[in-house]
Amino acid sequence: IKGGYKAMRQFLLQQLEQTIRHTDFVILSGLTGSGKTEVLLKTPHHVDLEGLANHRGSAFGRDVMDYQPTQINWENALSIACLKHRHQHPHKNLLLEDEGKLIGRILIPAEFYKKMEQSPRIFLQCDLEQRVLNIRRDYIASNWPSYQKAHGDRAQALFSEFVLGNLKRIKNRLGGERHKIIEQEFSQALAVLFERGSSEGFDEGIRLLLVDYYDPMYQYQLQKKPVDVIFKGDEDAILEWTSSS
Numbered sequence: 001i002k003g004g005y006k007a008m009r010q011f012l013l014q015q016l017e018q019t020i021r022h023t024d025f026v027i028l029s030g031l032t033g034s035g036k037t038e039v040l041l042k043t044p045h046h047v048d049l050e051g052l053a054n055h056r057g058s059a060f061g062r063d064v065m066d067y068q069p070t071q072i073n074w075e076n077a078l079s080i081a082c083l084k085h086r087h088q089h090p091h092k093n094l095l096l097e098d099e100g101k102l103i104g105r106i107l108i109p110a111e112f113y114k115k116m117e118q119s120p121r122i123f124l125q126c127d128l129e130q131r132v133l134n135i136r137r138d139y140i141a142s143n144w145p146s147y148q149k150a151h152g153d154r155a156q157a158l159f160s161e162f163v164l165g166n167l168k169r170i171k172n173r174l175g176g177e178r179h180k181i182i183e184q185e186f187s188q189a190l191a192v193l194f195e196r197g198s199s200e201g202f203d204e205g206i207r208l209l210l211v212d213y214y215d216p217m218y219q220y221q222l223q224k225k226p227v228d229v230i231f232k233g234d235e236d237a238i239l240e241w242t243s244s245s
Contacts, residue, residue: 012075012080019094025096027120029098043243044089045089045242053103060139122242140193174212
C-alpha cells in the first residue's frame with residue numbers, strides 16, 4: 001500500500017466520514033431478545049456491528065473466548081463494510097441494529113453513533129415467550145457446548161462465572177432483592193444444566209430479567225429521547241419491508 005499503514009488508516013477514516021455524510025441509516029430496534037441480529041442478517045443491505053465486534057452487545061454478550069478486536073481494527077473493519085455497502089448498493093439505506101455506545105469493549109465512533117441516534121427506526125415485534133426462548137437459545141443452550149469444547153474440566157466453573165458474574169455486573173441496576181431472586185433461579189438452572197443437559201430451568205430467571213429490568217430500561221430510554229419509528233412488524237413483515245426499501 002502506497003504510504004503504508006498510516007495512509008490506509010487515514011483513507012479508511014475518510015471513507016467512514018463519507019458514509020456518515022452521504023449514506024442514510026435505518027435502525028432495526030426492538031425489545032431485548034426479539035431476535036434483531038438474526039433478522040438483520042437476513043436483510044439485503046446491512047452492516048452487523050456486533051458481528052464485527054465479536055460481541056452480542058449486552059451484559060451477557062461476550063463469547064466463550066472473550067475475544068474482541070482492537071478499537072482501531074474494528075473501526076477499520078466498519079469503514080470497509082460501509083464502503084462495500086456504498087459501492088454495491090449506492091442508493092440504498094444502510095440497516096444497522098440498535099446499539100448503545102459500547103459493544104463490549106468497543107466504542108462506536110461519536111459521529112457514527114450520533115447519526116444512528118438521529119436516524120429513523122423500524123421496530124421488530126416479538127412476544128415475551130418467544131423472547132425468553134431466543135435468549136435461552138443464544139446465551140445458554142448454544143454457549144454451554146462451546147464452553148465444554150473449549151475448557152473441558154473447567155467448563156462448569158467458567159460457565160457459572162459467565163452467567164452469575166455477568167448478572168452481578170448489573171446488580172446495582174437490578175436492585176439487591178431482584179438480583180438475589182434471579183441469581184437463585186440461575187444457580188438452580190445451572191445445576192440442572194450440568195447434571196441433565198437441560199436449559200429450560202433458565203426460563204423464569206430470563207423472564208424476570210426481561211419484565212423487571214430490560215423492558216423498563218428500554219421504555220425509560222425512549223422517554224428520554226423519543227425516536228422516529230417508521231415501521232413496526234414481526235420478522236416476516238420486517239423482511240418484506242427491508243426488501244422493498
